[in-house]
Every structure is written in structure tokens, then in C-alpha cells.
Amino acid sequence: MKRTLWNLVLPGLLVLVPISAQSQDAAKVLGGLFQGFLKPSPAPANNAVDLVSLLSQSLEQIDEPKEIEIGRQLAAVLLGAKPLHPDMALQRYVNRLGRWIGLQSSRPDLPWTFAVLDDPGFNAFAAPGGYVFVTKGLIDHVADESELAGILAHEITHVVGKHHLKAIRKTAQTGLLTRALASQLSNNLAGGLSNQLLLLGRDLYSKGLDQEDELDADRSGVALAARAGFDPYGLVATLQQLRTATPDNPLFALSLSTHPAAQVRLDQLELAMGQRLDSFSGKPPVTVAQRLTRAGNR
Template sequence: MKARTLAAALLLSACGLASAQDATKALGGLLRGVNPGGLLNNLTAPTPAAPAANTDELVKLLAQSVDSIDETREQEIGRQLAALLAGSKPLHPDLALQRYVNRLGRWISLQGSRPNLPWTFAVLDDPGFNAFAAPGGYVFVTKGLVDRVDEAELAGILAHEITHVNQRHHLKALAAKARAGLATQAIASQLRGNAANALSGQVLALGRNLYSSGLDQGDEFEADREGVALAARAGFDPYGLPSVLQQLRTAKPDNPLFALTLGTHPPAQQRLEQLEVAMGSRLDALSGKPSVPVAQRLQ
């Protein structure tokens, strides 16, 4: 069976979630204990349902070396940051859409270097054009993004975010910020809260700063390059992501729907130029597949 046919079959099979109830469970309990607010504007960190007792240890380990963060600790950090993202906007109520994005994301993640992570994909109910990832296998896209792309483009975006997780880009950025003293500032800002919230606040403050400022340009370029290859391995048109970048290139920086993405990523033209050099014509034979609207998959 060809990769493209297999990808489509798995999206329509039991590869992902079998029911709406399973979809809710697969979102990792993020619907609990979070408060809606403006997307990454004046973020108030949600209090985790069960704050980890070793959050202070996590921050200390981050400040020392990313290599000291094993997968269990990575997933704990990711769980807290995922709660932060899910707390900034509610999850979209369309469970069919949530199931579809989970199936698509999980299929793509199986082609990557860390297929055994407990991957979770979710759609935030926000009109903006944004996508986010958190350590340990959490990936979010906004409804506004899904509405503006086809399946191959969405696959390219998810592959880009999956690459961030696979390469531990967010952990490395958090470690750099922790070493820069932001963790100490977070402790001071949380002193008026209780001890558990203060400890949790260290990680969340680092996360808020990270999602507001973005990753290093080198990390974004790597996620573009590896994401294109990952989407191709999953059976999707490798030019899906470049097509999205073409759309971003024409977006106006003062458009509030695109402002966060444009403000936290390298210029789209620069990303396209980097991809052109990396891709050349090597993936042309895998391109030219018919566009599949997301709405068609949801029927």
C-alpha cells in the first residue's frame, strides 16, 4: 500500500480515537482546572489539578543541563505548559475536529524519531493563525489556522511542531532562560502565593516568557527542514508547509490574527529561502497531490 493511501486509511480508521468520549480522554484532562482568557495576552497561569512536588527540582535541573531531564520530567514540564496554553483559550467544542487532528498528528508523529511519546494534539477555539508545542508531546493549533489550510498544509504545520518536540527545542530554550535568571525572578513574583503555586509558577513563568518571545531562529529553520521531510514520510505533499509560509508572507504584521505567529518566528520570506536551499528538487516527485480540504475529512 502506498504511503499516501495508508495515511488516508489510518486517518479514517481506528488509528486515532474511536469515539467522542475517547477524544476528551486523549486531551489529557486539559479541560479541567483551566480558565479561558486572551491568547497569550496577560496570561494567568492556571493552577494544575495536582502540582508536582518536585517542580523546584525541575527548574534546577533545567538550569544545569537539558541532558539531566529524562522523559518523565520532560512530560511533567510539558503537562504544565500545555495547561498554560489550554488555559489561554478553551478547546474547540467540535469533537469530530479534535479526533481528526489527533489522528493526523499521531500518524505523522509515528514517522518521527520519538514515536513512543504520549502524543496529544488539540484545537484551541481561537480565530488567530497559530500553532504551539510543549515538551513531552503536546501540540496545539488554533481553529483560525485550521480554517485557512488544507490537509497537506496542516500536516506540514503539525510536522513542524512535532519536530520542535523531537529535538527538545522548548526544553533547551527554557534551560537558557532558567540560566539567565528568569527562574529566580519567578520565585520572587510568586512569594505571596502558597508554596506549591510558587514552585509551579517558576516553570509557568518561564513558559509564558518563551511563548511570548519565541524560539531561536535556528530552531525554527530546523523545524521547517525536518518538518517537510517528516510530512513527506507520512505520505503528504512536502510543499504543504511552504504553501503555508507563502500565506504568511502576504499577511500584514498589524493583522491581529497573524501578529503572534509573525512576531515569534523568522520572516516568512527568509524561511522560504532556507527551505528552497534545503529541499532543492529532491522532493518534487512527491509533490503535486490533489488538495484535500479539512472539511472533507470531517464528513
């Protein structure tokens, strides 16, 4: 029983993340994986992306390449605030796990990219187009792989549902970012990240998403985790841990302030899940440390 999922997953994942990457040195691999965040994409002048103009359009008008570009820029904002964790085995593991779950979503063709930020807090972030980050503190606090899978599936659901796009559109439309900023954004795009984009990203990641979208990400995330072969109660277990955290605990403060109360999330999940997903549960738990050892990454 204990080997079913990993045996199922590993062949496909090896295609996604070449094993030769393991022999490269950490900086090189990180550089390769993430250089796209740090350098502006070559946007021809006649095709310059005016992010704020884009965001004033309807969601339907923001096509997938533009969505990915907005996400890439926001991911760079996140990476500017927190560095990547230097543990390459851990980075590869989280990227494989996340990509496997992303492939089970309704948007398997997005350039799904997962990474661990070097931060002791308990947090997960996503950006449009398929970028998902978890903090090292979160990795250290999840009891097993199904909890991490549940959190990744929650974030993947935000991306699939374009929840961040919706949130930053709202901000752009309420006038927090004015046309003046828009023109600066446009001008600065070729030269890297602008202060305005930084503001937009900070606003998004400090205020959080629409609370209904959070509850949707819980419900759909649980179903997605189950579809990917994980115990759907992983996310439930994480929420139980959050429920007992006090708001002034700096480890959990941001997670708690940007999400509905853990008890509300648990109640909503119970309503949505009922006993439908019980047949998926009861898998033997595997910790992240065990997974890294078994995968031969250490």
C-alpha cells in the first residue's frame, strides 16, 4: 500500500524534472528554474504589456500568456521579499509534488512552478499563471505529505480560478492604482520591477483574497488533492492546527489575517465534504522527511 502513489507518480515526474538536475550545484539549478522571474521578458515595444490597463479589462480579455506574465511579475515581487530556501532536495520534492497535483487540475497546461521560500513563518502564496510558493516554516509545521498536498491543492485552486487576478482587478478598479501609475508601470516594465508593481503585490499578499474564494479553494482543493491520490483530510488537519494558533503568534499571523477563521473553514469543508471523500482517506501518513529519504534525494 505504502508505495502506490510514489510509484505511480515518479515516472511521470522524472520527465518533468530531469534527474540530472540533482547533480548540478544548487545555485545553478535555482538560477535555471527561476531566472525567468528575475529578468524582464523580451516584450517588443508594440506589444508592451500595460498591466494596469490589462487589469481594467474583463477577465475574459486577459488571455493566458498575459495572465502568466502578470503572475511572473508578481512571483518576482514575492521572491524579492523572501529568498528561495537553499535546500535543493526540498525544492525538487515540492516542485514535483506540486506539478503532479497541478496536472490533475482543470488547467494542466499552465507552466506550474513550485518553490520553498526561506522564511520561518507558516505561509503559502500563489500568483496567476501557475506560480506557487510555500515557506520553510510551513514545511516544518506540516505533519505529513497529505497536509502539504492539501495546501498546494488549495493554492492551485486559487490559480485555476484566477482568484488573484480578480483581487488585483478589484484593487486597480477602485482607483488605488491610478492611470498615472499605469503609465509608469508600462514604462518600467522593460526595466524590471517597478515600485508600483511592488505596491500592487504587497497589497495583494498582505490583504489576501476574497473570502468566498478562500472557501472555494478549500472545497475544490480537497477534491483536487483526493483526485491526485492524497488523503483529502490533509487540509482539514492543517486547518485544525491553524484553529489552535493564536492570532498574535507571529508564525501564523499572516495566514490567519488573510484567511477566514479556521473554524469557519472547517465548518464549510464539513458541509461540502460530508462523507463523500471518506473512501479516499486512511492512507498511511508519510512525512516530508521520509519522502525525501525514500526518494533518494539525501
